[in-house]
Amino acid sequence: xxxxxxxxxxxxxxxxxxxxxxxxxxxxxxxxxxxxxxxxxxxxxxxxxxxxxxxxxxxxxxxxxxxxxxxxxxxxxxxxxxxxxxxxxxxxxxxxxxxxxxxxxxxxxxxxxxxxxxxxxxxxxxxxxxxxxxxxxxxxxxxxxxxxxxxxxxxxxxxxxxxxxxxxxxxxxxxxxxxxxxxxxxxxxxxxxxxxxxxxxxxxxxxxxxxxxxxxxxxxxxxxxxxxxxxxxxxxxxxxxxxxxxxxxxxxxxxxxxxxxxxxxxxxxxxxxxxxxxxxxxxxxxxxxxxxxxxxxxxxxxxxxxxxxxxxxxxxxxxxxxxxxxxxxxxxxxxxxxxxxxxxxxxxxxxxxxxxxxxxxxxxxxxxxxxxxxxxxxx
Amino acid sequence: xxxxxxxxxxxxxxxxxxxxxxxxxxxxxxxxxxxxxxxxxxxxxxxxxxxxxxxxxxxxxxxxxxxxxxxxxxxxxxxxxxxxxxxxxxxxxxxxxxxxxxxxxxxxxxxxxxxxxxxxxxxxxxxxxxxxxxxxxxxxxxxxxxxxxxxxxxxxxxxxxxxxxxxxxxxxxxxxxxxxxxxxxxxxxxxxxxxxxxxxxxxxxxxxxxxxxxxxxxxxxxxxxxxxxxxxxxxxxxxxxxxxxxxxxxxxxxxxxxxxxxxxxxxxxxxxxxxxxxxxxxxxxxxxxxxxxxxxxxxxxxxxxxxxxxxxxxxxxxxxxxxxxxxxxxxxxxxxxxxxxxxxxxxxxxxxxxxxxxxxxxxxxxxxxxxxxxxxxxx
Numbered sequence: 001x002x003x004x005x006x007x008x009x010x011x012x013x014x015x016x017x018x019x020x021x022x023x024x025x026x027x028x029x030x031x032x033x034x035x036x037x038x039x040x041x042x043x044x045x046x047x048x049x050x051x052x053x054x055x056x057x058x059x060x061x062x063x064x065x066x067x068x069x070x071x072x073x074x075x076x077x078x079x080x081x082x083x084x085x086x087x088x089x090x091x092x093x094x095x096x097x098x099x100x101x102x103x104x105x106x107x108x109x110x111x112x113x114x115x116x117x118x119x120x121x122x123x124x125x126x127x128x129x130x131x132x133x134x135x136x137x138x139x140x141x142x143x144x145x146x147x148x149x150x151x152x153x154x155x156x157x158x159x160x161x162x163x164x165x166x167x168x169x170x171x172x173x174x175x176x177x178x179x180x181x182x183x184x185x186x187x188x189x190x191x192x193x194x195x196x197x198x199x200x201x202x203x204x205x206x207x208x209x210x211x212x213x214x215x216x217x218x219x220x221x222x223x224x225x226x227x228x229x230x231x232x233x234x235x236x237x238x239x240x241x242x243x244x245x246x247x248x249x250x251x252x253x254x255x256x257x258x259x260x261x262x263x264x265x266x267x268x269x270x271x272x273x274x275x276x277x278x279x280x281x282x283x284x285x286x287x288x289x290x291x292x293x294x295x296x297x298x299x300x301x302x303x304x305x306x307x308x309x310x311x312x313x314x315x316x317x318x319x320x321x322x323x324x325x326x327x328x329x330x331x332x333x334x335x336x337x338x339x340x341x342x343x344x345x346x347x348x349x350x351x352x353x354x355x356x357x358x359x360x361x362x363x364x365x366x367x368x369x370x371x372x373x374x375x376x377x378x379x
Numbered sequence: 380x381x382x383x384x385x386x387x388x389x390x391x392x393x394x395x396x397x398x399x400x401x402x403x404x405x406x407x408x409x410x411x412x413x414x415x416x417x418x419x420x421x422x423x424x425x426x427x428x429x430x431x432x433x434x435x436x437x438x439x440x441x442x443x444x445x446x447x448x449x450x451x452x453x454x455x456x457x458x459x460x461x462x463x464x465x466x467x468x469x470x471x472x473x474x475x476x477x478x479x480x481x482x483x484x485x486x487x488x489x490x491x492x493x494x495x496x497x498x499x500x501x502x503x504x505x506x507x508x509x510x511x512x513x514x515x516x517x518x519x520x521x522x523x524x525x526x527x528x529x530x531x532x533x534x535x536x537x538x539x540x541x542x543x544x545x546x547x548x549x550x551x552x553x554x555x556x557x558x559x560x561x562x563x564x565x566x567x568x569x570x571x572x573x574x575x576x577x578x579x580x581x582x583x584x585x586x587x588x589x590x591x592x593x594x595x596x597x598x599x600x601x602x603x604x605x606x607x608x609x610x611x612x613x614x615x616x617x618x619x620x621x622x623x624x625x626x627x628x629x630x631x632x633x634x635x636x637x638x639x640x641x642x643x644x645x646x647x648x649x650x651x652x653x654x655x656x657x658x659x660x661x662x663x664x665x666x667x668x669x670x671x672x673x674x675x676x677x678x679x680x681x682x683x684x685x686x687x688x689x690x691x692x693x694x695x696x697x698x699x700x701x702x703x704x705x706x707x708x709x710x711x712x713x714x715x716x717x718x719x720x721x722x723x724x725x726x727x728x729x730x731x732x733x734x735x736x737x738x739x740x741x742x743x744x745x746x747x748x749x750x751x752x753x754x755x756x757x758x
Contacts, residue, residue, distance in 0.1 A: 081660055081689050088657045104690075111657060115690040278467045278490060281460055310460050311483075311494040 001073025001098040003037045005057065006066045007108065010094055011041075011086050013055040016239060017046030020053040020209050021079045029122045032076035033083075035096070036120070037069050045126065046079065051208050052126055052242040053215070075102050076118040085113055127242060129226050129233050134171065135193035136222040138238075143216045145176050146209045147189045148342040148369060153206035154180035161248035166201035167227075169193065177253050178206070183335045184253060184372040185342075192222065201250050202227055208243035215239065257372055258358060261351035263327040265301065266364060268320040269340055269348045275317055276337045279305035282313055283333060290376055291333030295326050305333070320347065329355045330378040336361065339371040380452025380477040382416045384436065385445045386487065389421075389473055390465050392434040395618060396425030398590050399432040400458045406451035408501045411455035412462075413524065415476070415499070416448050424505065425458065430587050431505055431621040432594070453499035454481050464492055468694045493644050506621060508605050514548065514572035515601040518615075522595045524555050525588045527566045527721040527748060532585035533559035540627035543582035546606075548572065556632050557585070562714045563632060563751040564721075580629050581606055592691035594618065636751055637737060642703035644680065645743060648719055649725045650696050658684035658692055662712060669755055670712030674705050684712070699726065708734045709757040715740065718750040 012013035017033055024030050025048055034045040041058040059067045075098045086094065089108035102117030115288040145163075154162035159181075166177045170194055175188040182249045212234060216223075224235040234241040239293070279291050283305040299319055306312040329352060352359045361371040396412055404427055405411050413424040420437040438446045454477045463474060468487035477486045481496030525544075533541035538560075547555040551574055554567040591613060595602075603614040613620040617660055658670050661676040662684040675681040685691040709732060721726070724742035731738045 078689060082663065084660050085657070088653070090653065109694075110696070111654075111692065111694040113690060113692045116688070203748075205663070274467070274469065278464070281463050281467065310457060311492060313490065313492045315488075315490040317489070361552065364413065 001035075001037050001075060002070040002096070003042065003094050004068045004095045005042060005171050006064070006071075007086070007089060007092055009057055009092050010204050013044045013057050013199075014083055014086055016215050017044045017053045018053045018079050018083050019215060020046040020051040022048040023080050025049075026128040029076055029118050030124075031078060031080065032118050032123075033079045034076050034120055034123045036074040038072045039069065041069055042069075045123070047124065047126075049124070050205060051211055054126060054240040054242075056238045058238075064227055073098060073106055074120040076120050076123055077115055078118070078254055082115070087114075118205040121359040122340075126240075127230050127231050129231055129242075131226050132198065133199065133228065134224055134226040135174070135191045135197060136224050137174070137189070137191045138220055139216050139223050140218040140220060141189055142223060142225075142234075143218065145174075145187045145189060146213045149178040149185045149207050150206050150213070151338050151342065152178040152180060152183055152185035152371075154192075156180070157240075159261060161203055161246050161250055163207075164205045164246040164250075165209055166203040166250040166253075167204060168201060169197055169199040171195065177250075179231055179251070179372075180228065181251060182332065182374050183339070184256065185254070185339060185369075186257075186371075187369045189368060199227060201248050202232065202247070203230055203246040204232055204243055205246055212241050212243070215241070240340050256358065257360060257370065258351070258353045260353065261324065261360075262354055263295065263352040264321070264349065265295075265319050265352070266321040266347060266349045267301075267317060269343060271317050272273065272348070273337065275303045275315055276333045276340070279303050279313055280333050280337065282310050285310055288376075289332045289334040290330050290378060291336075292328070292330045292378070294328040295322060298322060307322055322351075327352055327355065329359070330376045333358075335373055343369065343371075380414075380416050380454060381449040381475070382421065383447045383449075383472050383474045384421060385443070386465070386468060386471055386473050388445050389455055392423045392436050392625075393465055394419075394460055395434045395594050395600065396423045396432045397458050397462050398594060399425040399427055399430040401427040402459050404428075404507055408455055408497050409503075410457060410459065411502075412458045413453065413455050413499055413502045415453040417451045418683060420447065421446055421448075424502070426503065426505075427583060429623050430590055430617065433505060433619040433621075435617045437617075452477060454483055455497040455499050455502055455610070456483060456494055457497070463493070464494075472506040481540055481662050505619075506607075506608050506610050507619075508610055510605050512578065512607065513574065513603055513605040514553070514570045514576060515603050516553070516568070516570045518595050518602050519597040519599060521602060521604075521613075522597065524553075524566045524568060525592045526559040528555040528564045529585050529592070530717050530721065531557040531559060531562055531564035531750075535559070539626050540582055540629055541545060542586075543584045543625040543629075544588055545629040545632075546581040546583060546611075548576055548578040550574065556629075558630070558632065558751075561711065561753050562718070563635065564718060564748075565632070565636075565750075566748045568747060578606060581611065582625040582627070582629050583611055583622055584625055591620050591622070594620070615746050635748065636739060637730070637732045639732065640703065640739075641733055642674065642706040642731040643728065644661070644674075644698050644731070645700040645726060645728045646680075646696060648722060648725055651727070652716065653720050654682045654694055654696055655712045655719070657694065658682050659712050659716065661689050661692055662687040664689055667755075668711045668713040669709055669757060670715075671707070671709045671757065673707040676700060703731075706731055706734065708738070709755045710738075710752055712756055714752055715750075722750075726750055 036043040044055045091108035097106040104115045104117045106113040158210045168175045174191045226233040292304045347364040415422040423434045470487035471680040473741040483494045483496045553570045605612040664686045667711045671683045683693045724745040
């Protein structure tokens with residue numbers, strides 16, 4: 001194999017596929033990046049067997065020539081060093097040549113690296129997916145939906161299916177749901193698809209979505225999502241992101257959302273964020289994050305929190321509206337804060353259904369998102 | 380004690396004195412900030428017994444009224460939470476009131492914190508220093524001198540005196556020296572002082588200087604430095620920074636600097652920085668940071684580094700001048716890189732005195748700084 005490539009383009013491709021690679025993988029060849037040159041262009045692959053990322057750099061596009069391939073071939077180079085090496089090379093182009101025993105020579109400017117490569121024949125093949133179940137979604141919207149749900153997945157392996165985000169599609173509407181059984185985040189959006197497409201119990205590992213999100217930007221362009229029994233594939237212009245799906249039955253969450261309300265509060269999101277951040281300074285120290293809220297008159301709620309060691313805090317927030325029964329309730333303030341931080345609206349509403357029942361937080365300006373929380377018993 | 384204070388001014392003072400506080404101090408009262416209000420203003424103190432920082436906020440200055448003191452007094456409040464609390468308070472002012480049992484009430488906007496305080500009588504007194512040995516230096520210059528030497532102190536406690544920077548004054552010239560016995564950094568500057576002042580073996584802990592540096596900015600104003608047998612005090616406008624000095628005899632370093640040279644190289648600092656960063660990618664993995672340099676013709680030096688696992692790198696750097704004997708030498712590349720990063724000049728010169736002898740790196744445009752290194756044997 002021998003080729004010369006535009007350095008910037010190569011660095012970007014290497015950084016993208018490196019996101020899939022776990023330096024501590026027990027499968028030696030997966031600690032490397034697979035580089036494959038053929039007449040169409042260069043293909044880079046990184047994988048930790050849960051996630052695989054493939055990046056393609058064409059020989060040229062309308063704008064520019066990226067690549068000159070003198071001799072096709074392939075090699076696997078250790079990712080841990082290779083990423084830093086290509087980032088620090090001095091020239092505008094990089095020449096890579098592989099000789100016997102997968103010995104690779106990397107040249108750029110006055111610099112020559114000789115790197116020990118691995119056998120590309122040992123590298124596992126990427127799954128081939130049948131594309132009969134697929135839909136399209138703008139990149140920025142998918143990125144938002146991930147951000148607004150993935151924080152709520154469970155970090156505990158006791159119920160593995162809860163470490164993923166559940167994807168459902170019904171009548172052109174896609175819904176993401178995440179829950180760790182104490183809180184639930186739900187976000188939906190219209191997508192471009194065949195009206196007959198119906199998907200349920202497609203559970204994508206939270207970690208995969210977090211990595212996917214890091215290689216996405218706020219672009220308007222459509223991403224194609226292909227779903228099979230065991231895999232999901234996100235297809236970008238020059239990038240393919242594969243993730244395995246989680247086994248198991250995701251809990252039915254629709255009936256969990258209360259349909260009536262006893263106490264209804266509307267307030268500025270930022271007022272609540274700041275009050276919770278202050279109150280959490282004390283309850284974080286007590287390690288339980290418990291915050292107490294009570295209604296205090298027509299348009300005030302009182303927030304308190306106590307730590308035996310440090311002391312206590314009490315503050316009143318003016319709310320835009322407060323209707324229904326008087327209420328005293330305690331909850332995990334950090335969970336609420338996590339949710340408030342992904343709500344982009346300035347005003348939120350909270351529907352309580354009693355001190356011991358779950359309550360719902362929503363943005364006030366649209367109904368595509370809700371967050372559900374269990375209260376905490378404090379006696 | 381009861382007072383109302385400008386929040387911004389108070390936050391800054393609290394953050395400054397907090398730099399001295401170690402949350403893991405075994406002396407309970409030192410985990411707190413001492414707050415003392417009298418008719419002149421408010422004094423804040425933080426200390427870990429090695430470093431003490433005192434910040435003073437006057438009742439008012441020409442610009443503004445900062446403080447209203449209703450009742451003088453003092454209290455100690457736990458730093459770990461107090462700093463975050465005052466930063467997150469919503470109002471422009473903060474009211475603090477201390478009642479019985481050192482119970483403090485902190486009010487700002489609609490927020491009330493009740494905090495458990497500690498007895499200020501238990502707080503150790505700051506040292507009283509006689510000001511007979513003192514000099515003045517511009518803040519920005521002191522900050523530069525710290526940055527340019529403190530990285531070279533030893534991190535090992537086997538020779539405690541090497542964990543500090545040695546301060547000397549002779550005929551109005553101050554010199555900072557730091558060494559870990561493999562490398563040495565030396566920086567000098569003219570200071571404002573009585574011509575008769577002569578100081579030697581004043582060893583300030585590296586950690587103290589690092590903390591001092593963090594509260595300094597690039598201002599032109601003069602700082603007064605007061606030196607005693609066991610303590611040094613840096614006096615700012617409203618801040619006093621005390622550090623204990625290290626016991627023991629600092630090694631005599633003047634004779635260590637070679638006076639003649641066998642091979643002399645002048646080159647762009649940035650060319651060497653980038654080549655070392657690349658070469659260190661491999662030798663860092665081998666954990667020894669060994670870089671090899673050899674002269675390669677009239678105006679070239681060759682840099683190489685090898686890792687059994689990854690491979691090797693070789694590159695040539697064009698130098699501005701190269702005089703004297705041919706040379707092959709190996710050294711700890713990370714040590715050189717640390718020094719190059721604090722040299723602000725674009726061009727540097729290196730004086731080698733043979734493959735097994737110490738060599739000197741200097742900026743080319745002034746003689747107030749030098750860095751000395753031992754080579755490494757590679758056979």
